[in-house]
Amino acid sequence: CEGNAFDSTGEFTKAGEKAYDRLEHLLYDIERLTGKEVTPIIRELDKICNENY
Numbered sequence: 001c002e003g004n005a006f007d008s009t010g011e012f013t014k015a016g017e018k019a020y021d022r023l024e025h026l027l028y029d030i031e032r033l034t035g036k037e038v039t040p041i042i043r044e045l046d047k048i049c050n051e052n053y
Contacts, residue, residue: 012049020049 005016012020023045027038 020045 001015001019003015004013005019007013024042027042030036031038
């Protein structure tokens with residue numbers, strides 16, 4: 001991520017959204033290459049990103 005991934009309210013910045021999208025695509029590419037399901041990993045990341053701190 002170039003810049004801050006989260007703003008002062010804990011929400012993704014534009015840079016954070018872009019970085020997360022790229023991470024998600026990378027994980028799905030890994031899934032295609034290895035045959036190992038990455039959906040549980042993405043769900044866990046979504047859960048972490050949606051927590052209020």
